[in-house]
Amino acid sequence: MKRSLISREGKNDSRKKIRLCPTNEQLMKLWQSAGTARWVYNYTISMQRMNYRFNNGGFLSDQVIRKHITKMKKRPKYYWLSLVSNNIAKQAVKDACDAYKKWFHVIDGSSNLYVEIPKYKTKKKTTPSFYNDSTRIKFKDKSVLLEKIGWVKSNVNLPVNKKVYNPRISFDGKYWYLAVGLEVDQITYPISGTLGICLDGTYPVVLSTGEKFTSINQTDTMRKLEKKLARLKQQHRRKIRMNEDKLFVEKKNLHKLEIRIQLIYRKISNIRENYWHYVTMTILRKRPEKIVISYLPLHELMKKQEHQKRLSKECYYELKRQLHYKCEELNIDFTEVAPTDPCSKICYRCKSMNFNLLESGVVYQCLECNNTILKDRNTSLNLIDYSIN
Ligand SMILES: [Zn+2]
Numbered sequence: 319m320k321r322s323l324i325s326r327e328g329k330n331d332s333r334k335k336i337r338l339c340p341t342n343e344q345l346m347k348l349w350q351s352a353g354t355a356r357w358v359y360n361y362t363i364s365m366q367r368m369n370y371r372f373n374n375g376g377f378l379s380d381q382v383i384r385k386h387i388t389k390m391k392k393r394p395k396y397y398w399l400s401l402v403s404n405n406i407a408k409q410a411v412k413d414a415c416d417a418y419k420k421w422f423h424v425i426d427g428s429s430n431l432y433v434e435i436p437k438y439k440t441k442k443k444t445t446p447s448f449y450n451d452s453t454r455i456k457f458k459d460k461s462v463l464l465e466k467i468g469w470v471k472s473n474v475n476l477p478v479n480k481k482v483y484n485p486r487i488s489f490d491g492k493y494w495y496l497a498v499g500l501e502v503d504q505i506t507y508p509i510s511g512t513l514g515i516c517l518d519g520t521y522p523v524v525l526s527t528g529e530k531f532t533s534i535n536q537t538d539t540m541r542k543l544e545k546k547l548a549r550l551k552q553q554h555r556r557k558i559r560m561n562e563d564k565l566f567v568e569k570k571n572l573h574k575l576e577i578r579i580q581l582i583y584r585k586i587s588n589i590r591e592n593y594w595h596y597v598t599m600t601i602l603r604k605r606p607e608k609i610v611i612s613y614l615p616l617h618e619l620m621k622k623q624e625h626q627k628r629l630s631k632e633c634y635y636e637l638k639r640q641l642h643y644k645c646e647e648l649n650i651d652f653t654e655v656a657p658t659d660p661c662s663k664i665c666y667r668c669k670s671m672n673f674n675l676l677e678s679g680v681v682y683q684c685l686e687c688n689n690t691i692l693k694d695r696n697t698s699l700n701l702i703d704y705s706i707n
Contacts, residue, residue, distance in 0.1 A: 332501075332647070338462065338487070338494040339471040347467045348487065348494055351402045352446035355410045358387065358399075360438045362414035377422050380415040384408060402448075403465035409449035447488035455485050455498070462496055472496065491577075491584045513606035514701030515641075516662075517614045519694030520680050522632055523597060526698040527604070534593040535631045540586070547582045554579060590633050598640045608651040609641065610701040615657060655704055665689055666699035 340348055362383050369378050387407055390396045399407060417436040423429035456463035457476045463469050464487065476498070483499030514526035523531040534540060554575050561567060601609070614634055619625045638654075645652040655661060663671050665684035672685060675693070682696040683689070 333497055333499050334476065335495050335497040336462075336476060337473040338496055339473065340467075340494060344467055344470055345494075347402075348489070349446070350398075351406055351448045351467070351487070352489065354399065354402045355406050355448035356439045356441070356444065356446070358407045358410035359414045361387070362411050363418065363436055363438055366414070366418045375425075377419065378415075380411050383411050383415070387411065401466075403450070405451040405454075405465060406448045413449075445488050445490070447486055450485045450487060450496075452482050452485055452498075455482060464496075476500075491580045510605050510607065512608040512610060512702045513601065513604060514698035514704075515601070515609060515611040516694040516698040516701070517612050517634060517637075518629075518632070519697070520692070521694060522634075523637070524692070524694035524698050525601065526695070526702055528695060529600075530694075531597050531600075533632065534590055540589065543582060543586050543589075547579065547586070550575060550579050550582065587633075590631075591636060594633065594637045594640050597637065598644055601641070602644055602648060602650070606650060608653070609645060610653045610655060610704050611638070611641070612661065612697055612701060613655045613657045613659065653704065655701060659704065661700040661704065662693065662697045664700050666691070666696050 338348075362380075365383055365386075366378055369376060384407075387399070391399045414436065420429070420431075421433045421435050424431060424433050450464050454463075454465050457478050458469075460473070460475055461469045461471050462476070477500065480500050485496060485498045487494060487496050489495075512526075516524045521530045522533050535544075554572070557568075557572050557575065561572070616629065616634060619629055642652055644650075660671065663673055663675065665672065665682070665687065667689045668684060668687040670684060670686040672682070675682065680693060682691050682693040
């Protein structure tokens with residue numbers, strides 16, 4: 319899996335995620351590190367909250383909290399803080415302070431974003447993860463050197479002599495992964511015109527070239543997985559109910575069931591993400607000069623019950639995210655149409671408007687030139703001529 323973004327230094331860097339294959343001993347260390355990171359994060363948040371409440375609403379800088387934690391390490395009660403690399407605690411404090419600062423800027427009025435107060439990381443709901451110092455991390459043939467954990471085997475090689483940014487280790491419910499940012503050179507592609515993409519019509523994705531992509535959720539594999547998930551969730555609900563009535567008090571099997579449910583969720587989201595990778599790569603192999611996608615008011619649509627389930631299954635956010643960063647990497651112009659643009663109402667051939675179209679209709683029929691075409695295809699063809707003015 320590769321993710322790319324413009325790094326803080328302004329260079330183009332690409333994020334790479336590799337799977338780790340730790341031994342049992344290393345596995346214990348990984349959990350220990352992630353646990354420490356979570357604890358320090360929560361500790362920082364609670365310190366900031368206390369300070370805000372009882373100390374004239376000020377903001378504690380991360381140096382102050384770090385010094386405090388260094389002192390705590392000397393106490394026998396907190397001996398376990400020094401069992402893992404000190405950079406883990408350092409970064410956890412920084413992460414928490416950054417999150418808190420964002421909220422703080424909203425409170426004191428210097429930012430007009432809507433940010434909620436940072437929440438505590440719960441054991442059940444947050445992804446176990448921690449940081450490794452970017453200068454101390456080392457690679458050799460299919461292994462990675464992590465601080466105080468040692469050489470951990472991985473599934474692929476990473477470049478030995480490249481500079482890496484922000485290495486993070488995380489657990490997705492089944493495996494441990496390492497994600498690092500690597501510097502890459504800009505790739506230039508030969509170019510061929512503009513490509514219009516219509517989202518969420520009769521098909522999830524329709525291109526102006528006429529290509530259609532069907533929904534991944536209608537494949538047999540996905541249907542089977544969804545069924546299995548529904549069954550397990552029902553079992554889970556029943557067991558919880560029985561626990562409440564004191565008919566069945568058994569925590570171990572309940573926990574096993576929860577893990578099984580989690581793994582199916584993981585599988586489903588991996589399949590969806592993979593499918594969008596396939597779709598975006600197929601689109602970008604056409605090497606367009608510019609990509610224009612139709613506007614999709616996901617925020618508003620998700621509020622309506624009839625769309626909610628379908629849209630959350632399709633994961634259009636993920637598609638847009640992938641298209642966006644891949645276009646950035648390949649230097650392709652990426653535009654999203656303004657919400658007011660009537661691109662679905664215009665005939666692409668004679669440019670006359672037709673406002674009497676049915677929302678549910680599949681076909682676009684032009685009253686002026688008798689043009690009959692798939693509605694989504696018509697929209698995507700209109701998108702080619704879209705310009706921001
Ligand atoms: Zn027409």
